[in-house]
Amino acid sequence: VKHSRRARLEAALRLWRRALGDDHVVTAAAARRSAERATFQTSQRIPALLRPASRLEVQACLRIAGRFRVPIHPVSCGKNWGYGSRVPVRDGAVVMELARMSRIVEFDERLGYVTLEPGVTFRQLHAFLRRRRSRLHANPTGSTPDASPLANALERGLGHGPLGDRFNGVCGLEVVLPTGECVRTGFARLPGAAAAPLHRWGVGPWVDGLFSQSSFGVVTRLTLWLSPIPELGDRIAATIGSARDLPRAIDALRPLLLRGVLRNPVKLTNDYRVLSTATRYPRSITKGDGVLPRALVRALLPKPFSWALSGTLEYATARHRAPERRLLRDALAASCGRVVFTREARLRGKGGDGWAELHRPGVSRDVVATYWRKRSAPPAEPDPDRDRCGAIWCSPVVPMTGRAVAAAVRIVERTTADSGFEPMITITALDGRSAHLVIPIFFDHAVARDDRRALACARRLHARLARRGFFPYRLGVNSMRLLPAANGDDAAFRRRLKLACDPRSILSPGRYAT
Ligand SMILES: Cc1cc2nc3c(=O)[nH]c(=O)nc-3n(C[C@H](O)[C@H](O)[C@H](O)COP(=O)(O)OP(=O)(O)OC[C@H]3O[C@@H](n4cnc5c(N)ncnc54)[C@H](O)[C@@H]3O)c2cc1C
Numbered sequence: 001v002k003h004s005r006r007a008r009l010e011a012a013l014r015l016w017r018r019a020l021g022d023d024h025v026v027t028a029a030a031a032r033r034s035a036e037r038a039t040f041q042t043s044q045r046i047p048a049l050l051r052p053a054s055r056l057e058v059q060a061c062l063r064i065a066g067r068f069r070v071p072i073h074p075v076s077c078g079k080n081w082g083y084g085s086r087v088p089v090r091d092g093a094v095v096m097e098l099a100r101m102s103r104i105v106e107f108d109e110r111l112g113y114v115t116l117e118p119g120v121t122f123r124q125l126h127a128f129l130r131r132r133r134s135r136l137h138a139n140p141t142g143s144t145p146d147a148s149p150l151a152n153a154l155e156r157g158l159g160h161g162p163l164g165d166r167f168n169g170v171c172g173l174e175v176v177l178p179t180g181e182c183v184r185t186g187f188a189r190l191p192g193a194a195a196a197p198l199h200r201w202g203v204g205p206w207v208d209g210l211f212s213q214s215s216f217g218v219v220t221r222l223t224l225w226l227s228p229i230p231e232l233g234d235r236i237a238a239t240i241g242s243a244r245d246l247p248r249a250i251d252a253l254r255p256l257l258l259r260g261v262l263r264n265p266v267k268l269t270n271d272y273r274v275l276s277t278a279t280r281y282p283r284s285i286t287k288g289d290g291v292l293p294r295a296l297v298r299a300l301l302p303k304p305f306s307w308a309l310s311g312t313l314e315y316a317t318a319r320h321r322a323p324e325r326r327l328l329r330d331a332l333a334a335s336c337g338r339v340v341f342t343r344e345a346r347l348r349g350k351g352g353d354g355w356a357e358l359h360r361p362g363v364s365r366d367v368v369a370t371y372w373r374k375r376s377a378p379p380a381e382p383d384p385d386r387d388r389c390g391a392i393w394c395s396p397v398v399p400m401t402g403r404a405v406a407a408a409v410r411i412v413e414r415t416t417a418d419s420g421f422e423p424m425i426t427i428t429a430l431d432g433r434s435a436h437l438v439i440p441i442f443f444d445h446a447v448a449r450d451d452r453r454a455l456a457c458a459r460r461l462h463a464r465l466a467r468r469g470f471f472p473y474r475l476g477v478n479s480m481r482l483l484p485a486a487n488g489d490d491a492a493f494r495r496r497l498k499l500a501c502d503p504r505s506i507l508s509p510g511r512y513a514t
Pocket of ligand 1 (some may be wrong): 074075076077078079080082085098118140141143144146148149150151152154155156157158159217218219220256264326366367368369370384392508511
């Protein structure tokens with residue numbers, strides 16, 4: 001069996017080389033090893049990497065893969081750090097990197113959209129918008145600017161700004177099915193459709209969701225909606241002194257989000273997580289590797305707090321500023337210290353446009369946090385895969401009530417402490433109905449024992465949160481099998497969908513249990 005698998009791979013490689021050119025079919029050991037590296041322990045082997053440059057080449061690659069039954073795992077920029085980087089769920093899949101497909105195909109300032117390919121990065125898109133003196137932004141994430149807006153949308157990633165729930169702002173997908181066929185979604189499937197980049201649903205069954213968090217097709221293009229950089233607004237910052245006041249703050253924010261006073265995501269970041277972006281685990285003080293005591297965290301922060309609240313307010317006119325500030329201030333009075341508002345004009349004054357900078361993909365202090373438990377300082381160009389930083393995300397969705405959020409926080413604090421990791425939590429409130437808790441486990445991936453401990457901690461976290469009904473918005477290659485069996489006939493239904501799209505089962509086997 002092993003021999004025939006090898007022979008099939010060799011035959012496929014020959015045809016892929018003919019389709020893409022020798023340079024873009026990579027079997028060199030160093031390149032394969034590098035792609036096999038994630039921010040936690042994995043054992044999957046990658047026999048080759050394919051680097052197609054166009055949709056036609058993607059189609060050719062998938063037809064060849066189907067013919068020889070070689071599994072393919074597509075990535076765009078491959079920066080899925082903390083969820084598995086470029087590593088496929090199953091052993092033996094060929095990784096298809098789409099970074100060479102980096103064209104911005106269409107852009108409209110007036111209607112606020114861009115149509116782009118998988119290899120376009122946040123950095124590239126930002127530079128493109130700046131060159132055009134655009135007043136739009138791409139709702140960037142806390143991750144590296146070298147990630148892909150298209151892939152981030154497919155994973156239903158979270159960003160800043162009103163379209164921070166990124167999959168809410170995409171349409172007109174162009175998808176290559178594992179059979180090599182090509183489909184377009186929404187109105188884009190109809191010839192000459194004027195609203196193809198502007199309307200999410202088109203007419204008839206809406207299928208875009210099938211290609212998000214799945215293994216049903218390779219997305220080679222999509223339209224991403226952009227948000228205007230607001231003319232008027234405030235950056236908001238406040239802190240919650242006592243952990244007991246967190247539920248009250250959540251219950252106060254909910255109506256403001258539901259009523260649209262807050263139109264951008266609001267973040268609550270706990271003390272440990274804030275510290276992780278400012279410094280590394282202070283071994284010189286702890287003299288050991290135990291969980292950093294909270295008292296020490298407090299002492300290391302310039303001003304101690306339990307939770308830091310951050311976000312932005314946008315105003316339709318200058319007259320909205322005072323009453324909307326008051327609404328927020330009054331709502332948070334019982335749970336937070338003073339709310340600090342910094343108006344756009346002040347941020348604009350400080351050497352460059354600090355207000356516009358708020359909306360740009362950053363150099364990311366957040367990525368530096370993955371060096372939290374490393375023995376050496378983060379380099380100027382952080383790369384957690386290369387530097388063997390340990391990071392695993394666990395990202396449960398919780399009802400936006402003080403009670404539910406407090407229950408989830410308790411589970412996280414108890415579970416991480418049991419396993420010897422700091423409880424780091426960011427709560428992102430997007431729309432007033434649910435909150436995303438984003439919990440990193442940071443450790444030193446170069447220490448095998450810590451690796452095993454971290455993976456076990458993540459498993460325990462998933463299990464304990466699930467017992468309370470809190471399931472993750474997104475999975476990593478480490479957690480694809482952690483969901484319980486679904487209700488009703490869901491599994492059979494999903495199997496049939498998979499079979500219809502991918503009759504030879506070649507695309508990312510095991511991903512999201514499809
Ligand atoms: C410190 C830190 C902070 C982070 N902050 C955030 C954050 O704020 N928000 C957030 O969302 N994430 C965050 N992340 C996680 C991650 O880095 C981002 O989600 C990043 O955008 C994913 O990498 P990528 O865009 O290169 O996607 P890729 O790695 O290219 O793709 C991710 C997955 O999507 C699928 N996929 C990709 N392209 C295609 C395609 N064309 N067709 C079909 N399937 C495809 C693949 O299965 C792939 O494994 C953070 C990570 C770290 C370490």
